[in-house]
Every structure is written in structure tokens, then in C-alpha cells.
Amino acid sequence: MxxxxxxxxxxxxxxxxxxxxPLVAGAQEPTWRHAISVLEEPKLPRDFKALxxxxxxxxxxxxxxxxxxxxxxxxxxxxxxxxxxxxxxxxxxxxxxxxxxxxxxxxxxxxxxxxxxxxxxxxxxxxxxxxxxxxxxxxxxxxxxxxxxxxxxxxxxxxxxxxxxxxxxxxxxxxxxxxxxxxxxxxxxxxxxxxxxxxxxxxxxxxxxxxxxxxxxxxxxxxxxxxxxxxxxxxxxxxxxxxxxxxxxxxxxxxxxxxxxxxxxxxxxxxxxxxxxEAFRAGTVDYYQESSSSRWATRYAFDAVKDGRVVREALPNQFRATGVMQAMVPNMRRDIFKDERVREALNYAFDFEDLNKNLAYGGLKRVDSFFWGTELASSGLPQGRELEILEGIKDQVPPEVFNKPYTNPVGGDPQKVRDNFRQAIALMKEAGWELKGNRMVNTKTGQPMSFEILLNSPALERSVLPFVASLKKIGIDARIRTVDASQYINRIRSFDYDVIWSVWAQTMNPGNEQADYWGSQSVGRNGSRNYAGIADPAIDTLIGMITAAPNRDEQVAAVKAMDRVLLARHYVMPLFYTGxxxxxxxxxxxxxxxxxxxxxxxxxxxxxxxxx
Structure with a gap:
């Protein structure tokens, strides 16, 4: 697990x-139990025979x-x-x-x-x-x-x-x-x-x-x-x-x-x-979990599928209690990504709708929460206890968490794409960058914006290449580097990258692991999953509230508040998933x-x- x-x-x-x-009635002599549960009593009795x-x-x-x-x-x-x-x-x-x-x-x-x-x-x-x-x-x-x-x-x-x-x-x-x-x-x-x-x-x-x-x-x-x-x-x-x-x-x-x-x-x-x-198609591999929506839509018309020797199933089971954030993650340990307006601008350059239509045959959904697909995902404007929690740290969070629900930019047609590019260029200008000729350069140093997107699989390149092409249109030089698994793992553990593609899976009960994902104490600890380099006092406070929540309602409110702040700070560029x-x-x-x-x-x- x-x-x-x-x-x-x-x-x-x-x-x-x-x-x-809590499953124990007596304070002095705790009761030995055959099982423990999170949200309710275990369903199976002590003498159950099988799952x-x-x-x-x-x-x-x-x-x-x-x-x-x-x-x-x-x-x-x-x-x-x-x-x-x-x-x-x-x-x-x-x-x-x-x-x-x-x-x-x-x-x-x-x-x-x-x-x-x-x-x-x-x-x-x-x-x-x-x-x-x-x-x-x-x-x-x-x-x-x-x-x-x-x-x-x-x-x-x-x-x-x-x-x-x-x-x-x-x-x-x-x-x-x-x-x-x-x-x-x-x-x-x-x-x-x-x-x-x-x-x-x-x-x-x-x-x-x-x-x-x-x-x-x-x-x-x-x-x-x-x-x-x-x-x-x-x-x-x-x-x-x-x-x-x-x-x-x-x-x-x-x-x-x-x-x-x-x-x-x-x-x-x-x-x-x-x-x-191809090894799976040939029958030398028995089972294949598909990660490509386009391959799922176009490459399963071989004879073994048609005659029933190969069975295909799309199952929602695992996602009924698992939230997913799949994203491109800029490393804020690099100076060029420290300004959140730069990170937000990068998201405006990502045309999900075009990618979904042309590469995934409409089979993807845009992720808009770090707890996407679950009751823990924030939406709309904060209310009730969630609002109270955010007001308690009001001076530490972006003002838009109170008046502007998070949404990803929408592309898919030429006019929307042009509007998104204009917004990206405006944000870059506010952050101290300007478009000179066909290059985005720093107004103080004159250095062009250039970075590397590190991948560990060639299969991801087709989804990243359109993003690279879009960045080029606003003067940003982004390059893809795909490395083998061993090199990738070593570079990830030592935070030796500019941007990566990553996934976080969340259960219905977030806890101690949140500090490893987003907590200040994990920024400098090699091997942590704080890939973005987040060191945010508001996030640290909210993580503490999550792990110390006395009941489920308090936990859910704190998780939604944290989700909202993570999104508002634009720490990642949300990608997509199928659910x-x-x-x-x-x-x-x-x-x-x-x-x-x-x-x-x-x-x-x-x-x-x-x-x-």
C-alpha cells in the first residue's frame, strides 16, 4: 500500500x-481487534471465511x-x-x-x-x-x-x-x-x-x-x-x-x-x-494496462480482439476512492519558475482541447484538482468551515481563493488559442519577461527563457510535443529529454530537472504523506515527492490541520482548503486523466x-x- x-x-x-x-472503549486495557478501518467499522467479522x-x-x-x-x-x-x-x-x-x-x-x-x-x-x-x-x-x-x-x-x-x-x-x-x-x-x-x-x-x-x-x-x-x-x-x-x-x-x-x-x-x-x-498483441504477454487513449481507440482492431481471444475492459473501480493529479511540474528550485505568474502563463500555453481531439480521440478529461474525481476536490467558492479555515490564514493565501473558482484555460479553436497566448504574454510581462522578436527574454538580464522537460518514456513525447510547439509561439524555448528509468529515478531523487511529468494518487484519507508532497520540510530532502519545491506557510498550516483533524468534516474542509491554495499558486500545470x-x-x-x-x-x- x-x-x-x-x-x-x-x-x-x-x-x-x-x-x-477509535475502536477501543477502555482507557487502561485496549481491546485486541482483528481489523481496523478508516471511515466506519470493518465490514467483515472476526470469523469471516474469505473476502x-x-x-x-x-x-x-x-x-x-x-x-x-x-x-x-x-x-x-x-x-x-x-x-x-x-x-x-x-x-x-x-x-x-x-x-x-x-x-x-x-x-x-x-x-x-x-x-x-x-x-x-x-x-x-x-x-x-x-x-x-x-x-x-x-x-x-x-x-x-x-x-x-x-x-x-x-x-x-x-x-x-x-x-x-x-x-x-x-x-x-x-x-x-x-x-x-x-x-x-x-x-x-x-x-x-x-x-x-x-x-x-x-x-x-x-x-x-x-x-x-x-x-x-x-x-x-x-x-x-x-x-x-x-x-x-x-x-x-x-x-x-x-x-x-x-x-x-x-x-x-x-x-x-x-x-x-x-x-x-x-x-x-x-x-x-x-x-x-506488440509483445502483448503477439500473445507473449498476457495482460496489458493501457495508458494511451489514442492507442486504446485505434490499435485494438487486431484479429484476437475481433474473435474474442483478447478481452478489453474499461473499469472505474480503482478511481472510486482515488483522486489523481497528473501534471507537468516546474521545479521552483530553478529561478525562472519562482514567480507564479510564469507558472500560470505556461498553463495558458497548453491546449488540452486540441490534444484531446487530435491525439486522444476525446477520451480524456482535464484535471482541475489535486484530489480530482473525489469528494475532497475543491469546487466553486469556499463555504462553511472551509471558508472559515481560509479566512484564518487570509494574509497568507492568494485573494482569488475567496472570489474566483479555479479553472484551467480553454483552447480548442484559433480564437481561444490566440486569447490564451495573449494572456500568457501579459503574465510573463508582469513577471519581468518580454517578447523580443521571437524570443521571450528577461528584462533585467536579457537571458532568453529556456528549459528542459524531463521524461522517462518515449510514449509521453507525443503529448508533450504540441505543448513545446505552443511555447515556441510565445518565444519560450522548451526541449524534451527522455532518459532511461535508472537515470530518471536518480535525477528525480536529487531534483535535477527543470520540468517533469508526474502523478500523485490520493486516497480518501490524506495524511502524513501530504508533508512529503507539498510541505516546506521536504523541499531540500532528496527523495521526497515535493517535486515542485513548494515552501508555503499556508500549505504547511493546512497540512497540520489535515493530519490533526478531529473528525471527518474537519478533515474534508482542510483538504479542500489546501487543494484550493495549491491550485491558486499554480504550482503545477494540470494535465488529464480518463477516470x-x-x-x-x-x-x-x-x-x-x-x-x-x-x-x-x-x-x-x-x-x-x-x-x-
Whole structure:
């Protein structure tokens, strides 16, 4: 749940948070619970038999062949180094596991129960006695503590996410307790059940060459975990095969029934997205999640689709409880982007309507909120509690948040485009730039405006090229640079870019991760997701109100207020999304007729059909 890969033409880490509904009646002796929930009591009782959306009789066996763009050089899930391999969640487990039928409800996985005091100053987890590593040794509190400490020490993202967790301590033979530095934080008790637990004894041993293992380093050694799969064959940077373990300790747990059905799951990496798609068309890849609306509209007329061997589905499930901001992000660590009028001008140069018509066949929607598509998105003018919150920081926010709803510029026809260009040039002039001849130059230095748009996939270039052409018409020299996955990750982590294309995924319960996205403290911390370089006192105040919100109404009001300020400051140029997960798969795969409300359960609840 912490590190989610979104397939949108690029890989983006989406940190997902949870909040806590008090479930404990007594102040002295907290009650051990089988589950925790965010917005309401967990739907499933302690004695539930299986998740309601799985096929408990799903056949076991067969293979699942998947693809990925880029490369990989590490299986270590707890560090911010290298290019992480896909699929490691098949090998490593967490203390809790979410249900895709509920908005962020979690049930025990490695932990059989969780207990939290009334003031939420800590959270205790009782491990299952049957939980075992692949070598047969039990999962212990020491393993949990070792993994948590390593995560905080070697991952800047996880260190930020868990910054309010001061310690993990062994408090019983099978019990580990996390201590917090603040009380009544609704998020903390849940998110500490969400990091991958690794075997301490394995990492403290030596590899096949007699070398001491090091949790702080990347590695392609097949790591040992407690999960349903183990790492099988590996070709570094190219392919990985995961093999289901017949001796998996948790295969009969109710939270796992009907899942982990494939005997093997493999990933093949491609440098070119078109070659990757052709591999799917040829049948050497079984499943493809489409990120291109134009390809979805024009390139699925091949024979296997026509005769039903390839199935296509557009599913809204994942977006019912996920807000998305996809945007081009100017790096305010660069002087040319510090003035918000410059950033606003860039948005006027982006003609979404033309792009949507000519490249996406009308299949896209313009994003106009950092929580787009959810009840958390701001709209209209602020009212009620949201207005009160904004008035409390009135001297720190743009005046337009009170009198002008945020809207993106609208293009699509020559007159609108000309008007947008005029507005962009006017904003640039106010910011100290002027058009001389065919170049936009700084009035003080005489330097022309020039910057680079860094991408990690050639598939994105066709959507960015029209924007580059539009900028040229107002004298701005923008260039596209597409680099490989490893170089891209390193440059992103060190903020070595002018403009990037990025995605943030938001859950219905924003929390600690907001500080990593937009908080002042994350501006200078390499590896944070504050890609824009936001250091705004108003945003910091609103993040604090979100994480400390005493109830849902207060949280929603604070989130909408923050959304409104982020938009008014023009920190990003909002792009587009479809609001659906577009998938295609060969009919040798199958899934339950009714998928979970908030997900598609892939690959956990899918299976391979028996060969005819």
C-alpha cells in the first residue's frame, strides 16, 4: 500500500495513507481487534471465511506473463536507491492487508490482532504464531523492528512518512508496539501496519559468495520473504519469474482464500513501449494496462480482439476512492519558475482541447484538482468551515481563493488559442519577461527563457510535443529529454530537472504523506515527492490541520482548503486523466464476475483457465 505503481506511461510512487476510527472503549486495557478501518467499522467479522469478492474455488496453476517498461536493478524494498523491481509484494508481507471492497479497511495478515489505546499514542500488533519465513523460521517481533528501523534509516520517503513514529519495541513474545510522538493522530495506528517485513536473520547472514548482506544496498540476490511467492529465475534488468510456494504458511488464512492462484508470475522489461505492446498483441504477454487513449481507440482492431481471444475492459473501480493529479511540474528550485505568474502563463500555453481531439480521440478529461474525481476536490467558492479555515490564514493565501473558482484555460479553436497566448504574454510581462522578436527574454538580464522537460518514456513525447510547439509561439524555448528509468529515478531523487511529468494518487484519507508532497520540510530532502519545491506557510498550516483533524468534516474542509491554495499558486500545470483503468488480456485469464468496489484485484484474485 505504501509504494503503489501507477501505470500511466510512467511509474509513480503513490503513497497511500489511512486514518483511525477509535475502536477501543477502555482507557487502561485496549481491546485486541482483528481489523481496523478508516471511515466506519470493518465490514467483515472476526470469523469471516474469505473476502466477499474472491472466487474461493479459483483453480490453482498456470502462468501469468506480464510486462514493464524500463529496467530494474534491485529487489530491496526498503531503500531509495536503484531501480526497484516490480512484483516484490508477492514475496514480502505486511502486518495488515487491505480489503478492496472497503475504503481503506485493513485486516490482519502477519499480525492476528491490533490494539490501540484511547489517546492513540501507540499501536500494538500481535503476530500470528503460524507466520513463517520461507526457510521455516517464525516471523518475530525482532524482524518487524529490524525492518521498520531499516526503512526509516535508508528510505527518505519512509522516514518522512513515519516521522511521528519514535520507536518500535518488543512488548511480548509475539508482540511489537510502535510509539508515537503525538497523540490522537488518526492515521498513525494504521500506517505502521503497512511496511514490508523482512527476515532479520537472513539479512544478518552471508550470501552464496560468502559476502555479508547489507540492508542499505541494492541487490539482485533472490531475497527470502514470508509471502506466497519466491523469486525464481532472474535475468538482471530484463526478466523476473516469481514461483508460488507450496509451503506458504498463510495460504488458508481467510484474508488469502481464493488468491495467489497462478503457479508463476513473470515480468519482462522493454525499453520501447511500442515493442512492449506488440509483445502483448503477439500473445507473449498476457495482460496489458493501457495508458494511451489514442492507442486504446485505434490499435485494438487486431484479429484476437475481433474473435474474442483478447478481452478489453474499461473499469472505474480503482478511481472510486482515488483522486489523481497528473501534471507537468516546474521545479521552483530553478529561478525562472519562482514567480507564479510564469507558472500560470505556461498553463495558458497548453491546449488540452486540441490534444484531446487530435491525439486522444476525446477520451480524456482535464484535471482541475489535486484530489480530482473525489469528494475532497475543491469546487466553486469556499463555504462553511472551509471558508472559515481560509479566512484564518487570509494574509497568507492568494485573494482569488475567496472570489474566483479555479479553472484551467480553454483552447480548442484559433480564437481561444490566440486569447490564451495573449494572456500568457501579459503574465510573463508582469513577471519581468518580454517578447523580443521571437524570443521571450528577461528584462533585467536579457537571458532568453529556456528549459528542459524531463521524461522517462518515449510514449509521453507525443503529448508533450504540441505543448513545446505552443511555447515556441510565445518565444519560450522548451526541449524534451527522455532518459532511461535508472537515470530518471536518480535525477528525480536529487531534483535535477527543470520540468517533469508526474502523478500523485490520493486516497480518501490524506495524511502524513501530504508533508512529503507539498510541505516546506521536504523541499531540500532528496527523495521526497515535493517535486515542485513548494515552501508555503499556508500549505504547511493546512497540512497540520489535515493530519490533526478531529473528525471527518474537519478533515474534508482542510483538504479542500489546501487543494484550493495549491491550485491558486499554480504550482503545477494540470494535465488529464480518463477516470478508468483500461485493461486488455488474453482470454486464458479470468477474474470473478463481480470485481471489488475499489479495485480490480489484479493479479491476486485472478486465475488461469484450464487448457482446453
Amino acid at each position: 505504501l509504494l503503489a505503481h501507477l501505470r500511466t506511461g510512467l511509474t509513480a510512487l503513490a503513497t497511500i495513507s489511512m486514518a483511525w476510527v 466477499p469478492y474472491v472466487n474461493v474455488d479459483a483453480p490453482k496453476g498456470g502462468e501469468l506473463r506480464l510486462s514493464a517498461e524500463g529496467t530494474f536493478d534491485s529487489f530491496n524494498p526498503l531503500i531509495d536507491r536503484g531501480s526497484p523491481a516490480l512484483g516484490t509484494t508477492l514475496v514480502f508481507e505486511t502486518l495488515l492487508k487491505t480489503s478492496e471492497n472497503e475504503v481503506l479497511a485493513s485486516y490482519g495478515l502477519l499480525a492476528e490482532a491490533v490494539a490501540v489505546p484511547d489517546d492513540m499514542s501507540s499501536a500494538s500488533f500481535r503476530l500470528r504464531p503460524e507466520a513463517k519465513w520461507a526457510d521455516g523460521q517464525p516471523v518475530t517481533p525482532e524482524d518487524v523492528i529490524f525492518s521498520f528501523d531499516a526503512a526509516k534509516q535508508h528510505s527518505t520517503q519512509l522516514a518522512s512518512y513515519y516521522r511521528h513514529v519514535t520507536a518500535a519495541e518488543k512488548t511480548g513474545d509475539r508482540e511489537v508496539t510502535f510509539r508515537f510522538d503525538e497523540k490522537n493522530n488518526r492515521e498513525l495506528p494504521a500506517i505502521v501496519g503497512d511496511f514490508p517485513v523482512l527476515p532479520k536473520h537472513w539479512w544478518e547472514g552471508k550470501d552464496a559468495r560468502g559476502q555479508q548482506r547489507d540492508i542499505s544496498r541494492t541487490t539482485l540476490e533472490p531475497l527470502m520473504g514470508s509471502g506466497a511467492y519466491k523469486i525464481g529465475a532472474v535475468q538482471p534488468g530484463s526478466t523476473i519469474r516469481y514461483e508460488r510456494r507450496d509451503d506458504y504458511w498463510g495460504k488458508d488464512l481467510p484474508i488469502n482464500v481464493g488468491q495467489h492462484n497462478f503457479a508463476t508470475i513473470s515480468y519482462t522489461y522493454f525499453a520501447d513501449p511500442d515493442v512492449e505492446f 478508468e483503468t483500461k485493461i486488455a488480456y488474453w482470454n486464458r485469464l479470468a477474474h470473478p464476475q463481480t470485481l471489488p468496489e475499489y479495485g480490480i484485484g489484479f493479479p491476486d484474485i485472478w486465475w488461469a483457465k484450464a487448457k482446453q
